Amino acid sequence: MKQKILALCGGVGGAKLAYGLSQLTTPEEIVFLVNTGDDFIHLDLHISPDLDTVMYTLAGVNDPKKGWGVKEETWNALGSLKKYGLDTWFQLGDKDLATHIRRTQLLKEGLKLSEVTRNLSSQLGLKHNILPMSESPVQTMIQTDQGKLSFQEYFVKHKCDPKIEKIEFLGSEVAEVPTSLEELIKDDKFTGIIICPSNPYLSVDPILSINKIRTFLLETNIPILAVSPIIDNDSIKGPTAKIMDEMKVEPSVNAIAAHYSELINILVIDQKDKDNQANIGSIDYLVDSIYMKNNEDKVSLAKVCLEELRKLA
Amino acid sequence: MKQKILALCGGVGGAKLAYGLSQLTTPEEIVFLVNTGDDFIHLDLHISPDLDTVMYTLAGVNDPKKGWGVKEETWNALGSLKKYGLDTWFQLGDKDLATHIRRTQLLKEGLKLSEVTRNLSSQLGLKHNILPMSESPVQTMIQTDQGKLSFQEYFVKHKCDPKIEKIEFLGSEVAEVPTSLEELIKDDKFTGIIICPSNPYLSVDPILSINKIRTFLLETNIPILAVSPIIDNDSIKGPTAKIMDEMKVEPSVNAIAAHYSELINILVIDQKDKDNQANIGSIDYLVDSIYMKNNEDKVSLAKVCLEELRKLA
Numbered sequence: 217m218k219q220k221i222l223a224l225c226g227g228v229g230g231a232k233l234a235y236g237l238s239q240l241t242t243p244e245e246i247v248f249l250v251n252t253g254d255d256f257i258h259l260d261l262h263i264s265p266d267l268d269t270v271m272y273t274l275a276g277v278n279d280p281k282k283g284w285g286v287k288e289e290t291w292n293a294l295g296s297l298k299k300y301g302l303d304t305w306f307q308l309g310d311k312d313l314a315t316h317i318r319r320t321q322l323l324k325e326g327l328k329l330s331e332v333t334r335n336l337s338s339q340l341g342l343k344h345n346i347l348p349m350s351e352s353p354v355q356t357m358i359q360t361d362q363g364k365l366s367f368q369e370y371f372v373k374h375k376c377d378p379k380i381e382k383i384e385f386l387g388s389e390v391a392e393v394p395t396s397l398e399e400l401i402k403d404d405k406f407t408g409i410i411i412c413p414s415n416p417y418l419s420v421d422p423i424l425s426i427n428k429i430r431t432f433l434l435e436t437n438i439p440i441l442a443v444s445p446i447i448d449n450d451s452i453k454g455p456t457a458k459i460m461d462e463m464k465v466e467p468s469v470n471a472i473a474a475h476y477s478e479l480i481n482i483l484v485i486d487q488k489d490k491d492n493q494a495n496i497g498s499i500d501y502l503v504d505s506i507y508m509k510n511n512e513d514k515v516s517l518a519k520v521c522l523e524e525l526r527k528l529a
Numbered sequence: 530m531k532q533k534i535l536a537l538c539g540g541v542g543g544a545k546l547a548y549g550l551s552q553l554t555t556p557e558e559i560v561f562l563v564n565t566g567d568d569f570i571h572l573d574l575h576i577s578p579d580l581d582t583v584m585y586t587l588a589g590v591n592d593p594k595k596g597w598g599v600k601e602e603t604w605n606a607l608g609s610l611k612k613y614g615l616d617t618w619f620q621l622g623d624k625d626l627a628t629h630i631r632r633t634q635l636l637k638e639g640l641k642l643s644e645v646t647r648n649l650s651s652q653l654g655l656k657h658n659i660l661p662m663s664e665s666p667v668q669t670m671i672q673t674d675q676g677k678l679s680f681q682e683y684f685v686k687h688k689c690d691p692k693i694e695k696i697e698f699l700g701s702e703v704a705e706v707p708t709s710l711e712e713l714i715k716d717d718k719f720t721g722i723i724i725c726p727s728n729p730y731l732s733v734d735p736i737l738s739i740n741k742i743r744t745f746l747l748e749t750n751i752p753i754l755a756v757s758p759i760i761d762n763d764s765i766k767g768p769t770a771k772i773m774d775e776m777k778v779e780p781s782v783n784a785i786a787a788h789y790s791e792l793i794n795i796l797v798i799d800q801k802d803k804d805n806q807a808n809i810g811s812i813d814y815l816v817d818s819i820y821m822k823n824n825e826d827k828v829s830l831a832k833v834c835l836e837e838l839r840k841l842a
Contacts, residue, residue: 292627296628317573
């Protein structure tokens with residue numbers, strides 16, 4: 217049977233698995249559903265950091281060292297914006313800037329964010345389908361000990377330093393799910409769902425905050441697999457472990473299993489955690505190497521995920 | 530007596546003399562009034578080519594080889610915009626792009642173009658006063674044998690190739706002259722006016738198409754000096770001579786004198802044209818070296834202009 221996968225992902229970590237998945241599937245076999253809770257308007261430009269990371273990664277133009285942005289990037293526009301007295305905490309590369317300019321222009325012309333994403337990614341030679349979780353703005357707002365911050369303020373400007381008290385997703389109640397996703401759900405087209413190893417609180421929860429998507433995941437009978445963003449009680453990259461600490465949750469694969477317990481059938485965890493499998497809900501664990509340091513690792517992990525979903529189907 | 534000069538200029542040629550003038554005057558002693566007929570919206574950015582050329586030149590950050598744009602420029606955003614299928618006939622450097630982004634942002638915030646220009650140029654360390662000829666859009670439209678073109682389409686996209694039939698300045702009747710210029714005129718503050726060696730038809734005429742400015746120049750008793758953009762029956766740079774041909778005017782210093790005959794008292798011409806002084810109206814000729822190949826030449830010519838205006842005052 218042909219697979220039809222829905223892959224939920226955020227930025228860097230999620231994009232790595234997404235790359236692996238894209239190498240093993242035709243464009244018809246997978247939809248990448250990407251967090252847009254980090255989107256923001258900066259210098260009057262519409263910036264979609266996670267959509268861009270996934271798009272650049274799948275198109276092979278990403279900066280493999282940083283994980284985000286475009287390879288062989290220069291920073292001259294940013295340097296000049298700084299001279300004009302502008303706040304330049306958000307790193308805007310010259311090549312990357314073109315994406316924001318074009319996205320802003322197409323949105324202004326009346327295209328939906330999914331259409332813009334399709335347009336941009338196809339111009340980069342990408343055939344796989346990247347969808348924003350919402351056509352309308354859903355903004356991740358973080359209540360911290362230093363006040364309420366937008367995701368970018370928290371993540372980039374304050375370098376995840378403030379202590380998180382509460383996370384909200386403004387606009388999620390009225391989020392406009394892309395029509396093509398709604399149709400795939402309605403027509404029962406998916407055969408499996410993957411939650412990529414992105415930050416559960418800041419990258420995946422925004423997607424799950426949208427009622428139509430959460431309800432689909434809660435009610436569907438198709439298998440749902442998640443890949444742990446935690447290895448050996450620490451984040452692979454980024455602030456996941458720190459945030460779990462602040463949320464009074466011990467950073468562990470079990471905490472991840474508990475976080476997704478209502479949704480997933482199986483959690484893929486690393487070899488290093490093979491002795492840490494607590495019995496949580498009806499969740500199974502699959503042990504593999506989940507640290508993706510190169511493209512081979514990404515494809516290898518993707519293969520494990522696809523095969524497991526095939527078995528569970 | 531302290532001088533107070535009004536210098537009318539377009540892009541490259543005008544900016545050269547403007548640079549020379551800026552080296553010999555305090556910011557209180559001169560106002561640079563710049564053509565904005567070439568301004569256009571591109572990628573939803575407000576681009577003011579002549580304002581930028583004058584600003585970059587006076588701030589010493591211009592590309593001395595090209596005459597326009599910023600020195601040590603890179604072109605990576607443009608390369609990426611091209612990948613997104615965009616029309617990239619207009620050369621947008623990465624550093625230059627920052628200027629357009631910031632200008633667009635400030636205009637959107639409600640600042641007038643003169644305020645934006647003040648803001649940008651002061652951030653570049655510039656104390657001299659650069660004013661746009663109009664706060665509101667005045668668009669140079671060129672009727673050619675290949676149809677009606679905007680200035681940028683004619684000049685950059687079509688490389689001045691179409692034959693000019695007629696030039697119009699849309700919006701000039703309702704142009705909003707900067708308040709500070711109006712006040713200087715009303716209070717009779719200027720002691721001399723210089724028309725810089727820019728293209729008379731495409732760079733200076735747009736400024737003169739604005740009634741308040743033209744009337745002031747026609748009615749004032751203060752001396753007006755122009756520097757010829759023609760040397761030895763050819764343009765110094767750009768399409769002036771070609772356009773004169775198409776306008777059925779022989780490219781010569783006399784034709785320039787005739788073009789400005791109602792306005793100016795004196796035309797500064799090059800040594801090479803010293804034998805070509807026809808008696809036109811009440812115009813005198815001043816012979817000097819007007820080809821500016823380096824900064825010394827610019828200052829030297831500026832000195833001649835300022836001294837001549839002092840004599841005539």
